[in-house]
Amino acid sequence: MSDVKHKVRTFIIENFLFGNAEGLADTTSFLEEGIIDSTGVLELVTFMEEEFSIKVDDEELIPENLDSLNNVTAFLQKKLG
Numbered sequence: 001m002s003d004v005k006h007k008v009r010t011f012i013i014e015n016f017l018f019g020n021a022e023g024l025a026d027t028t029s030f031l032e033e034g035i036i037d038s039t040g041v042l043e044l045v046t047f048m049e050e051e052f053s054i055k056v057d058d059e060e061l062i063p064e065n066l067d068s069l070n071n072v073t074a075f076l077q078k079k080l081g
Contacts, residue, residue, distance in 0.1 A: 004052070004080075005073040011047050012069070016040055026069045041066060048072070054079045 005026070013021045016035050023033075030036040036044060044066060045056045054076070065075040 002073060002077075004076050005069055007051060008048075008072050008076070009069055011044070011051075012036075015043065015047075024069070026073075028069070029063075029067050031063060031067055044072070048076060052076055052080060 009021075009024070012030070012035065013019060013024065016030075017024065024035075028035070030040070041061065045061065048054060049056060056079075060075070064071060066072055
């Protein structure tokens with residue numbers, strides 16, 4: 001598991017799942033499963049910007065970038081070059 005994915009997974013578990021990672025697969029949809037709502041998306045973006053020193057633009061706030069561990073990891077890897 002990449003360091004990036006591990007950091008994101010830990011953040012999701014600690015902040016949205018209250019330490020219970022049961023059922024959180026790399027492909028689990030955060031929105032469909034009710035893990036993250038619109039406010040949670042903003043929390044996730046703030047975490048990513050601070051943790052990885054990136055800027056997430058408004059047009060990048062789409063499910064393809066932010067709706068699962070795999071999507072977030074792929075998005076971050078593109079942003080980090």
